[in-house]
Amino acid sequence: MINYDRILIRYGEISTKGRNRNMFVDKLRKSIFDVLNEFPGIKIESTRDRMYVVMNGADGREISDRLRGIFGIQSFSPAVKTTKNIEEMKAAALGLFLKHFEEGKTFKITAKRADKSFPLNTDELNHEFGGHLLQNVPGLKVNVKKPDINLQIEVREEAAYLSCETIQGAGGLPAGSSGKAMLMLSGGIDSPVAGYLSMKRGLEIEAVHFHSPPFTSERAKQKVIDLTEKLANIAGTVVLHIVPFTEIQQLIHQQVPSNYTMTATRRLMLRITDEIRNKNDGLAIITGESLGQVASQTLESMFAINDVTATPILRPLITMDKSEIIEIAQSIDTHDISIRPFEDCCTVFVPSSPKTKPKRDKVRRFESFVDFEPLIAKAVEDTEKMVIKPQSRNEESFGELF
Amino acid sequence: MIYFDNSATTKPYKEVLESFIKVSSEYFGNPSSLHGFGGKAERLLMQAREQIAHLLNVKHNEVYFTSGGTESNNLAIKGTALMHRKRGRHIITTGLEHASVKEAMDQLKELGCSISIIAPDKNGIVHAEDIEKEITPETILVSVMHVNNEIGSIQPIKEIGEMLKKHSRVVFHVDNVQGIGKVPLDLYQASVDLCTISAHKFHGLKGNGVLFIRDGLRLSPLLSGGNQEWKMRSGTENVAGIVAMAKALRLTINNMERRLSQILSIKRYIFEEMNKIEGITVHTPEKNSAPHIVNFSIEGFKAEVFVHALGERGIYISTTSACSSKKAAASSTLMAMGIPEKDAKSAVRISLSYDNTMEEAEVFIEAVKENVIRLREVMKS
Numbered sequence: 001m002i003n004y005d006r007i008l009i010r011y012g013e014i015s016t017k018g019r020n021r022n023m024f025v026d027k028l029r030k031s032i033f034d035v036l037n038e039f040p041g042i043k044i045e046s047t048r049d050r051m052y053v054v055m056n057g058a059d060g061r062e063i064s065d066r067l068r069g070i071f072g073i074q075s076f077s078p079a080v081k082t083t084k085n086i087e088e089m090k091a092a093a094l095g096l097f098l099k100h101f102e103e104g105k106t107f108k109i110t111a112k113r114a115d116k117s118f119p120l121n122t123d124e125l126n127h128e129f130g131g132h133l134l135q136n137v138p139g140l141k142v143n144v145k146k147p148d149i150n151l152q153i154e155v156r157e158e159a160a161y162l163s164c165e166t167i168q169g170a171g172g173l174p175a176g177s178s179g180k181a182m183l184m185l186s187g188g189i190d191s192p193v194a195g196y197l198s199m200k201r202g203l204e205i206e207a208v209h210f211h212s213p214p215f216t217s218e219r220a221k222q223k224v225i226d227l228t229e230k231l232a233n234i235a236g237t238v239v240l241h242i243v244p245f246t247e248i249q250q251l252i253h254q255q256v257p258s259n260y261t262m263t264a265t266r267r268l269m270l271r272i273t274d275e276i277r278n279k280n281d282g283l284a285i286i287t288g289e290s291l292g293q294v295a296s297q298t299l300e301s302m303f304a305i306n307d308v309t310a311t312p313i314l315r316p317l318i319t320m321d322k323s324e325i326i327e328i329a330q331s332i333d334t335h336d337i338s339i340r341p342f343e344d345c346c347t348v349f350v351p352s353s354p355k356t357k358p359k360r361d362k363v364r365r366f367e368s369f370v371d372f373e374p375l376i377a378k379a380v381e382d383t384e385k386m387v388i389k390p391q392s393r394n395e396e397s398f399g400e401l402f
Numbered sequence: 403m404i405y406f407d408n409s410a411t412t413k414p415y416k417e418v419l420e421s422f423i424k425v426s427s428e429y430f431g432n433p434s435s436l437h438g439f440g441g442k443a444e445r446l447l448m449q450a451r452e453q454i455a456h457l458l459n460v461k462h463n464e465v466y467f468t469s470g471g472t473e474s475n476n477l478a479i480k481g482t483a484l485m486h487r488k489r490g491r492h493i494i495t496t497g498l499e500h501a502s503v504k505e506a507m508d509q510l511k512e513l514g515c516s517i518s519i520i521a522p523d524k525n526g527i528v529h530a531e532d533i534e535k536e537i538t539p540e541t542i543l544v545s546v547m548h549v550n551n552e553i554g555s556i557q558p559i560k561e562i563g564e565m566l567k568k569h570s571r572v573v574f575h576v577d578n579v580q581g582i583g584k585v586p587l588d589l590y591q592a593s594v595d596l597c598t599i600s601a602h603k604f605h606g607l608k609g610n611g612v613l614f615i616r617d618g619l620r621l622s623p624l625l626s627g628g629n630q631e632w633k634m635r636s637g638t639e640n641v642a643g644i645v646a647m648a649k650a651l652r653l654t655i656n657n658m659e660r661r662l663s664q665i666l667s668i669k670r671y672i673f674e675e676m677n678k679i680e681g682i683t684v685h686t687p688e689k690n691s692a693p694h695i696v697n698f699s700i701e702g703f704k705a706e707v708f709v710h711a712l713g714e715r716g717i718y719i720s721t722t723s724a725c726s727s728k729k730a731a732a733s734s735t736l737m738a739m740g741i742p743e744k745d746a747k748s749a750v751r752i753s754l755s756y757d758n759t760m761e762e763a764e765v766f767i768e769a770v771k772e773n774v775i776r777l778r779e780v781m782k783s
Contacts, residue, residue: 218441219436219438219441219444336463398449401424401425401446402421402449402645402649
């Protein structure tokens, strides 16, 4: 039985990126490398317009699952490599075809000849291989419009590649090709989705989470680590900053009238995130805000909160309905983690009636009675930095139990 | 001791027991407790769920922990019947099923459901087209086991799943208690909606099982309480047993990849030797049967006599399935296959694990030969 020995990867938008193309290809290669780093045997080969994952016996299904999530891949096909000897190609084509064939299925051949010196042109390739299959598979029928199996043959300089299926990739741009931004990650449903969509357009993200023990628990923190891990499954590695926030949060509650604490809290979180961004060479801040969803996400609130920085704040979810956000969260596997019922920094101190239309000048005045600067500096200083890798949890102390 | 009764239960792996003891003594917290110690237990539970999902090639939110095969089968069948009672009350199953399916069906029958029981062919295999003929607009569930526990025949789950795609309102349950770790089954490919497995059949511990419930499918829970397992199965989770089960499944699937050919050659050897002994009829079909089960009758002996005779020599085999072996009645599976009652009453089953060896099989065959001769003498005189 024939086994796939490589996966052919087609680039998405990056194949149109002119002179920056090499940078894009390198970034894609890096994210594939990071995401697949648990499979030590594999090799990644890249050419100008294709990339190949050489399996060396690794689990093809698992690798396919991982590739499906990586941005910058338009589509991919598990493929068999053969020499450009026509008889050998035919034998491989038949073997591969039979793996997918069941009685009653129709087929067509899609040949591509990148190597113009190959003796058969595209039409001749179609004809030759189609004939070979028809002769050897009884009852087989051709259907060029809607075939059940599309056997693709690519003859390239170095070898010929055969494949029977094309799997849709995630599209978008490779991780890190658009620069770095900080994602404010609360643990709710929205922020991981915002991170995911930013990654889709090639942003490298570093997550920032505010931790207020004992008001928020270790499990809330673990939840954020698990969410970050899901994002790391896409990007390979994601840095997570955990900011100790208890002291500031308590001070806000002593100093600011209760209907303005939420606004002040958000402003301070943004200031701290901006400091961390500055320290780590990011150029923007991403939030999961969706217009009008909660009190802090009215336009008035955003205006009052955004006041503390001139750094671009990206809000990928701003026009989305909750149901649309939930749908994406489910598709990227973060939803079930997000709904674990632990208090986080956003839910634990919610006042009974927060202002939905806070005034910027008022919140500025309330804050002016305290000097938050040293506390902000201390929080940034004491921030714990974690590097989260895909499936890193398996390295936990529980290992031997499983 | 030669243990050839692995379809009844298996010996827990040493590593599995170690996990059980460690989790029971060091992480005994309740996963629902708020404190960090409960949190640890919860993480263990999640990790076990993910590992099992991975090994079954399904999603983690499709894995529900239960107390074992019987509960999983009851939940699948009664849970579906309760959920869909307004839509229909007709259920289809086979004449091959384990008691936990059969009795659950009988109970539903008393409550007003109608049950169609599909007879297997002479090889102990049911056919998709026979099932399809019984489907009516009232049909809500088809329940078919993957590997029969008494004779080891493999049911065409993929074909049945394919056929049921045309009847999208019918839920498809598969009892895979005997098949797991022995005969691969791709649940998605076979369009299975519900699937039962039980830990103690693959070297885990008694009291743990899984019901796979396809994402989006709804069942009525049978146990009400603290809403564990996404409200599907209340009751404090048996974390230690579940972790042990996750480990047992990993080790078993590992063994399947490494030692399947060994167990197959033992089975082939037993088959060949049995066929040479006069008066022995092998009921397990040669094709489409699991690698670990051989069922045969010895002409003129009650099964029980033979089980005890081998037991005296430290060789443990079984009459029919362990759950019904204490009843005097002949095996319902064999009867359903059309085997005469006299033969069915003398049927015994051996069932292997990946730890059995060819030497054990040779000792077993010798013992069978000797006993057949010895007992025949006794019966004659």
